[in-house]
Amino acid sequence: MRKVLKWGFAVLLVLAPCILVAQVSLPGILGDGMVLQRDIPIHFWGTAKPAEEVTVTFRGERKSAEADGFGYWHVNMSPSNAGGPFDVVIEASNKIVLHDVLVGDVWVASGQSNMEFPMSRLKDSAIEIYAANHRQVRFLKVKRAYSEYPLSNISGHWELCTTESSRDSSAVAYYFAREIQEREKIPVGIIESYWGGTVLEAWTSGRALTSDASLMPVLAVRSKMMDDIPRTALVVKEEASLREQAKVKGLPEPLFPWRPEPYMWQPAALFNAMISPLTPYGIKGVIWYQGESNTMIERSPFYERLFPVLIRDWRDHWGQGDFPFLYVQIPNFNSSSSEDWATVREAQRKTLSIRNTAMAVTIDVGDPNDIHPTNKRDVGSRLALLARATVYGEHIEYSGPLFRQVTRESKGLRVSFDHAEGLRATGEVVKGFEIAGEDGKYQVANAVIQGSTIVLSNTIVVAPVSVRYGWSNNPDCNLFNRDQLPASPFQATLPALD
Numbered sequence: 479m480r481k482v483l484k485w486g487f488a489v490l491l492v493l494a495p496c497i498l499v500a501q502v503s504l505p506g507i508l509g510d511g512m513v514l515q516r517d518i519p520i521h522f523w524g525t526a527k528p529a530e531e532v533t534v535t536f537r538g539e540r541k542s543a544e545a546d547g548f549g550y551w552h553v554n555m556s557p558s559n560a561g562g563p564f565d566v567v568i569e570a571s572n573k574i575v576l577h578d579v580l581v582g583d584v585w586v587a588s589g590q591s592n593m594e595f596p597m598s599r600l601k602d603s604a605i606e607i608y609a610a611n612h613r614q615v616r617f618l619k620v621k622r623a624y625s626e627y628p629l630s631n632i633s634g635h636w637e638l639c640t641t642e643s644s645r646d647s648s649a650v651a652y653y654f655a656r657e658i659q660e661r662e663k664i665p666v667g668i669i670e671s672y673w674g675g676t677v678l679e680a681w682t683s684g685r686a687l688t689s690d691a692s693l694m695p696v697l698a699v700r701s702k703m704m705d706d707i708p709r710t711a712l713v714v715k716e717e718a719s720l721r722e723q724a725k726v727k728g729l730p731e732p733l734f735p736w737r738p739e740p741y742m743w744q745p746a747a748l749f750n751a752m753i754s755p756l757t758p759y760g761i762k763g764v765i766w767y768q769g770e771s772n773t774m775i776e777r778s779p780f781y782e783r784l785f786p787v788l789i790r791d792w793r794d795h796w797g798q799g800d801f802p803f804l805y806v807q808i809p810n811f812n813s814s815s816s817e818d819w820a821t822v823r824e825a826q827r828k829t830l831s832i833r834n835t836a837m838a839v840t841i842d843v844g845d846p847n848d849i850h851p852t853n854k855r856d857v858g859s860r861l862a863l864l865a866r867a868t869v870y871g872e873h874i875e876y877s878g879p880l881f882r883q884v885t886r887e888s889k890g891l892r893v894s895f896d897h898a899e900g901l902r903a904t905g906e907v908v909k910g911f912e913i914a915g916e917d918g919k920y921q922v923a924n925a926v927i928q929g930s931t932i933v934l935s936n937t938i939v940v941a942p943v944s945v946r947y948g949w950s951n952n953p954d955c956n957l958f959n960r961d962q963l964p965a966s967p968f969q970a971t972l973p974a975l976d
Contacts, residue, residue, distance in 0.1 A: 505523065505524060505632070507632060507755070514580070520558060523553070528545055529545060541554075564580075565579065582667065584669065585762055587654075588765075589766050590768045590771055592768075617655075617670060618668070624750070628754040630754075639656075648668075652668075654858040661870075678771075680744060687787075703740070757795045789835065803832070804861050805836075807826045811848075812846040818951075836868050838857065838864055841953065891913055892928075893947075894931045901930055915939050916941070923936050944969070947968055
C-alpha cells in the first residue's frame with residue numbers, strides 16, 4: 479500500500495495559493511488522458527478547503543475523504559483491471575471531470591541524455607514519427623526543474639502518442655512502450671523524467687545520500703566542484719568573449735568543452751523536483767538510462783555503491799515494494815583518458831544483485847565517435863525484452879552472456895557464463911579478453927569457446943589470476959549468445975585460496 483503523503487512546511491508555502499482558493503484541485507500528474515496503474519489501489523489526491531469532504535467517482539466506485547487542517551486530501555480506490563477510456567469525477571465545493579482516462583501499466587523513464595534523445599533526432603526520424611500513432615500509449619513529460627527540498631507537484635501534462643506529440647518524446651521510451659503495448663494489449667503510460675548531462679547523485683534523495691557514510695566522497699566531489707565555480711566562471715566569461723570576437727570578425731564560432739550548470743549536478747536536486755512529486759502515483763516500474771556523466775575519474779569509483787542506493791531509495795519513496803527496475807548499461811564510446819566507462823559498466827553489471835532488476839547490454843550498438851548513438855530502436859527493444867521476460871512472464875531469452883565464475887585451468891583460466899546458450903563470436907576469433915597474473919599486467923588472451931564457457935590463455939602470463947572482457951571506454955569485443963544478444967563487459971579475479 480502506498481504511503482500516506484507527508485507534507486513539509488516548504489511544500490505548504492508552495493501550495494498555499496491553491497489552499498486559499500478553497501476549491502478542490504489536483505496535482506499536474508492527474509489529468510485528462512492519463513494512464514492509471516492497474517491491479518493496485520488507485521490513488522487520487524489534491525487540495526481543498528480544510529475539513530471539506532471530497533468525493534471521487536471512478537468505474538462505478540464512489541469514495542470520499544475529508545481534507546485535513548491544511549487542506550490536503552487523498553483517496554485510495556479499489557484496484558482496477560486494464561481498460562478505458564473512462565471519466566474520473568472529483569467533487570467538493572466545485573467539480574472536476576477528467577476525460578479519456580485509461581488503466582494499464584505505467585513506467586517511469588528516467589536518466590540523462592540518451593534517455594532524453596528525442597524521436598526527431600533519429601536517423602530515420604521522418605518514417606518513425608509518421609508511424610507513431612498509438613492511442614493506447616500515453617506520455618507525460620516532466621519539465622526540467624531542481625529544488626533544495628522535495629516538491630509535491632510537477633509541470634507537465636499527459637499526451638496521446640501521435641505523429642505530432644512523439645516528435646519530442648524519448649526514442650528509447652517510445653520503442654519500449656510500443657512493443658509492450660502491442661504484445662500485452664494493454665494501455666501503456668510513460669512518465670518521462672530525465673535531464674541530459676546529469677549525474678546519478680542528483681537523482682537520489684538527500685536522505686539516502688546522507689544515511690550512508692560510504693557515500694560521503696560523493697558530497698566531497700560536489701564541494702570541490704562548488705569551490706571551483708569562481709575559476710570556472712572566469713573561463714566561461716573568457717570563452718564568451720572569444721565567441722563574440724569570432725562573430726565580429728566573421729570567423730567560425732570556436733568550440734569549448736561542455737560544462738554542467740551547478741544546480742543540475744547538485745545532490746538530490748533533481749530527485750526533489752522531478753521524482754519526489756511522482757511517488758504518490760502508482761507505477762509498474764522504471765526504465766533507466768544514465769551513467770555517462772558519472773564516468774569521470776573522480777566519480778566513477780562511487781557508482782557501484784551509489785546505483786543500488788538510488789534503486790532502493792526510489793522503491794522506498796514509492797512504497798510499492800521491489801518494483802521492476804530495468805536499466806541500460808552504457809555503450810562503447812571513444813572517450814578521453816579522464817573518463818572511465820569500464821568501471822561504470824562493471825558497477826551496473828554488479829547491480830544485478832539487487833532483486834527485481836535487469837540490464838540491457840548495448841556494448842555493440844554505441845557509436846565510438848558520438849556519445850549519443852542514433853540507434854535507439856535496439857536499446858528500447860532490449861529493455862522491452864527484459865520486461866517481457868522478467869515482468870510479463872514470457873519464456874524467452876532476454877539477456878546476453880553474463881559472467882558467472884572464473885576457475886583455474888592447467889595453464890589458464892575458464893570463465894563460465896549465464897544466458898550463454900549458443901555462445902559464439904562474430905568473426906573467426908573471440909576478441910576482448912585479457913588475463914593477468916599477480917603483477918596485474920593484463921595481456922590479450924587467446925580465447926576458445928567450449929559450450930557455455932571460454933578457456934583463456936597467454937604464454938606470457940604463466941599463472942593468471944584475473945580476467946577482464948571489454949575493459950576500455952571503446953572496447954573491441956564480439957561475444958554473443960544464440961539470440962544475438964551481446965555479452966556484458968566484466969572484470970573478475972580467482973577466489974583467494976584458504
